[in-house]
Amino acid sequence: MMMLMSRLTTRTIATALATVALSSIPGVSAHGQANLSVQGFGFPTGQFSTRTFGTGGALAELDPLSPINPASISIIPARMVTFQIEPEFRTVTTSSGSDRTTTARYPNVFGAMPVGHGWVMSLGASTLLDRTATTVFNTTQFLTPTDSVPMTTRFRVDGAMDDIRLAAGWLPLNWLRIGFGAHAITGHNLISITQSFTDSLQFAAFTQQRILGFSGGAVSAGFQLVSKNVTAGFSARHGGNLNLSSEDTLLTSAKVPNRYGASIAYTGIANSAIAIRTSRDDWSSLGSLGTPNLHAVDAWDTSVGADLAGPKIGDRILFLRGGYRTRTLPFQTGTHTVTEQSFTGGLGTVFAAGHVLGDFAVIHSNRSAEGLSASEHAWTMSFGISVRP
């Protein structure tokens, strides 16, 4: 668990080390990333497990491995750790060309342990907003009417806003599950600007770095109602203060976005679930965390999907998953709201006599902004592995 946590926070460690090299940092005006999804403070990965991704997100309020509804962890029968790898292969197309990028993400690490009397405790970290992106562009700067210099600017942002959750789930009745969570919102954005010049004789390249650190808190609660053929889950997160600092200077403050959502699933087929979910994130509360040019919007996230017991391989069931998701992304491109539609599919099974759960999901997302001649297509592969010692 600790190893997995440490991998998740590799960027955090790197940024901390980079702090040592920083002193009074000059700066420039630079905002925005060269894509639709990673605007503002970044891309909301969704905080879903691989299993939930396979269903488009529809099982998020019911899935114990997704750090959404703390009530869901109450059904975890034994100690468990889980880890997720989620590379995204993205293509952004505009009238001026296309960019293909690959982003490695480790969005979810999680551990849970029953503590008796129907209670289960868990500790996990997940990515709330991933801002990792690099923008490279060429410009010509006119210093005087007769003096100009072509230059290449590389604007890199590395890091994320993370959600570390300590949760407790309780199973007081067979048809009722309850959970509570305490969230620490942490993480860093390491901003690097490198500028190089065609005329390297007169001009010297430079790199500037700055670390933006997040610190905030939130609480969450949820419950699940279980019947023979239907399971429903509801959860909400209430955001507390969120501060953005550079070194020891507080730059801006905002509120952690509130969120509430519900899933309802038909479970009348053995080992299967067909679900629909919707949730609302009040991302606009992050608006004051950035510059006045930052436009964050409240967003719905709705999905439908199924997790069906497929063919058996020996005594193992191969789960087949599929889903569809539509949502609004939190940060506008300029004044254009970005939306996303995703089709998902996945597989899952158990290994090692049920001690290891392996899940795989593939997500194809199309992102666009109304009124903007830009589109973004992404293939995301999600690999999740859970171990029950």
Next chain:
Amino acid sequence: MFKKVLTMFTAIGVVFAIAACSEKLDAGASCPLLCPEQAITLRDTIIDAAVSDTTVTGLPPIGAEGYLMLASHGDTVETRAIIRYDTIPQTYTKSGLDSTIVNIDSAYLITPIARPDSLRRPKVPLTIEAYDIDTTATDTVAAVLAPLFRPDRLIGSKTFAPESLLDTLRIPISTDTVLDRVKNGTKLRVGLRIVSTQGVDLRVGSSGLGLGVTLHIRASKDTAASPVNVAPTSHTPTDQPFLSGPLADFTIVLNGITATPPTLLGVGGVPSRRSYIRFEVPSHIVDSTTIVRASLLLTQSPNRRLDLHDSVYVYPLAVLASPAITNVGSLLQFVGPPGQFGLDSVRVAPADSGVVSFEIVGLVRTWRGQATTVSPRSVALRSAVEGQLPGEIDFFSTKAPAAVRPRLRITYVPQISYGLP
């Protein structure tokens, strides 16, 4: 069947997972549509940052020249190259056995030269004369040495056609003189003079570069006898090797010593000189911004004395001594090597005029956050052929009219917060 499918999917998944560990993040084709505010603004300013400057002649100090300047321009410039052989062996080797030198068949000065480029190649033959300049007087002073270049002290000479000036010249010298010094175990000190019907410059190798003029002695006609090669050596001043070592060979100037007026900064010339410029740059630029260009703008004043159109590389150099040293002559000897901090040379000719830009951003960046006592805000100027060729480059100093004084052009990125979306 299902096992095979599962295995295949697992393998594909592992491949993707490994591939995904290698990020490829660079993008930018969608700018400025999706990233319209990425513009970085550079600011440019020209300031009269030079607060004091001066020129010091006699640098590099005697004996520290890279090559020895052998020049003859009549009344304008006349120099001599001095080579000391304070230790000459008294034996030679023949068939593996040492024999005492009792006779000398031939003696030459094997003289490495810097091959003149096509523009500097003499147009007419030149003669190099060698004189015995041994004296008991102070023999680093031109006034003492100059009278010794007289006919009764001539020990050898040779005339060379311009096309023969390649890399090494062999100048025969008097075997009797050499034998006398060998037998008596005394020193031989030779002065070289160049003679031509036109003004001529020749750069002669020095021991400081490992290219000293070698005294080549053949003590026997027998081909089995090995020649004796004697490298320049100086034993005076006695018991001060740090002074006597460089004096194994050096240049003296007989005619043409000039001084640089206060309104000018001189580089090179005869005798060779360096210039020093001290700056005061506002702290809000040096310490609070990122400097991407720093150009020292000097206005050249044409020097029409010698080698008007022969290009010379002028180097800006970092002064490495702390301001605790106040003697500028000393400061100008504690300078960094050419190219340190990325400082590059500028090629100019003595007769040129106009503004010359020295790019010193690498040096100016070292001033950031440093006290002037640690990182002095100063720069030295020197010629790449100082002490070797007579060409002199002059720039207007801080005492010249305001329009032509040294200036510093700085291009910088101002301090603005960044990173907030």
